[in-house]
Amino acid sequence: MTSATVEDLFINPRIITRAKIRGYVSLCSILRASQSELQQKLALTAADVEQLTTAAANYILPQKLSAWEMQNTDQERFLHITTGCHQLDDFLGGGIPVRGLTEVTGESGSGKTQLVLQLALYAQLPPISGGLGKGVAYICTESQFSSNRLQQLISHIRNKYPKGPKSYTDNIFVHHVPDMDNLVDCVRYQLPHLISSRHVGLVVIDSVAAPFRVEDRRERNTTLLLQTLGYRLHQLTSSHNIAVVAINQVTAAMGKQSLYGLEGNTAPALGLSWANLVTTRLMLTRTHSFVRTHKLLPQTTVEFNIRKLEVVFCPWLRRKSFSFIVTEKGIEDIAMSTV
Missing domain, CATH: 3.40.50.300 (P-loop containing nucleotide triphosphate hydrolases)
Incomplete structure (x- = not known):
């Protein structure tokens, strides 16, 4: 099974063994249960249950930072x-x-x-x-x-x-x-x-x-x-x-x-x-507009489809959009006339 299990935790082996015997193998099943339920069914002390649930939460969820810590x-x-x-x-x-x-x-x-x-x-x-x-x-x-x-x-x-x-x-x-x-x-x-x-x-x-x-x-x-x-x-x-x-x-x-x-x-x-x-x-879309650029060698005119990149959501950016084209060099800003 690809989901995290109690065996992934670095805690007292006695707690791990008790959880496996009682059927609390996945970390999700442990976190869904209440403290009192785990104490009763696993026959563990409140300190043991606290150690188990804290380790499970820290293993599954990424570390959180406060605004002060981030700054x-x-x-x-x-x-x-x-x-x-x-x-x-x-x-x-x-x-x-x-x-x-x-x-x-x-x-x-x-x-x-x-x-x-x-x-x-x-x-x-x-x-x-x-x-x-x-x-x-x-x-x-x-x-x-x-x-x-x-x-x-x-x-x-x-x-x-x-x-x-x-x-x-x-x-x-x-x-x-x-x-x-x-x-x-x-x-x-x-x-x-x-x-x-x-x-x-x-x-x-x-x-x-x-x-x-x-x-x-x-x-x-x-x-x-x-x-x-x-x-x-x-x-x-x-x-x-x-x-x-x-x-x-x-x-x-x-x-x-x-x-x-x-x-x-x-x-x-x-x-x-x-x-x-x-x-x-970030969401990318193709538009119905084009820009035209002229090449010197050889002398040709090339049209590029205008695409749009939109910030749908981001904690530090407001919702906005940016227009760009894709050339042989990669993503480039629009610095040409729209046709």
């Missing part, structure tokens, strides 16, 4: 990864935050994978250039890794930052997972070791929705697995001071406005169970 915490905790576009970085308050869980959602072709591929490269730059100077764990769940596009972006980033890493690809660790059980197990067991041993600073999941949408929800309760995944990701970003970015798909929405007031006929997949675990939600 006085070392500034290294609140780093950002540059997106490669200065205007977009300014729009996001510095780039993609190295805190919490960032979701990038949107329709197919809106630029989601483009954005995370750039992050996978720029995260390897030194902090003075807007990166972390660390490696990247890239978890694929629905398609092959976009290696061709990555190589195209590498050629441009080398021209922009000639003193960057000698090899960008050597620092991107790609792992393919076929279903939600393997995804949760990967995040739970394999990812912590990779982060520590390979000096990883960014974790990308592309995408989080695919393995959960494939499963037959009539046969399995996927909510617990989804929550376990979210809690584990929060634990990793908090304990290792890394950035976590998850791509999410969209699904059909009922009515003119969906959850969080999003207009249109689509909404991020996985519903409230996942949305409540997300710290920052």
Whole structure:
């Protein structure tokens, strides 16, 4: 079973044995029970039950910080990864935050994978250039890794930052997972070791929705697995001071406005169970407008579709939107005339 169990806790073995004998194996079952119920059914003292429930809560839930603690915490905790576009970085308050869980959602072709591929490269730059100077764990769940596009972006980033890493690809660790059980197990067991041993600073999941949408929800309760995944990701970003970015798909929405007031006929997949675990939600869309640019060699005119990135919710950013285009160099600000 991929959910956390009492055996994962570092507490008195006597308490663990008593909980297993009485059927309180999962941490969720322990936290759902009252203190008096656990004392009675496990035949433990109030101090033992307090030790058990405290350890279970600390294991499942990420550490919380007060506003005062956040203000006085070392500034290294609140780093950002540059997106490669200065205007977009300014729009996001510095780039993609190295805190919490960032979701990038949107329709197919809106630029989601483009954005995370750039992050996978720029995260390897030194902090003075807007990166972390660390490696990247890239978890694929629905398609092959976009290696061709990555190589195209590498050629441009080398021209922009000639003193960057000698090899960008050597620092991107790609792992393919076929279903939600393997995804949760990967995040739970394999990812912590990779982060520590390979000096990883960014974790990308592309995408989080695919393995959960494939499963037959009539046969399995996927909510617990989804929550376990979210809690584990929060634990990793908090304990290792890394950035976590998850791509999410969209699904059909009922009515003119969906959850969080999003207009249109689509909404991020996985519903409230996942949305409540997300710290920052960025939604990308394609518009019906284009911009035109002229190339000198050869002399041609190229049109680019205008896309929009919207901050749906974020604790430190107001709701707003940013227009951009995707060129062979990557994401760029609109500095041309609309046609």
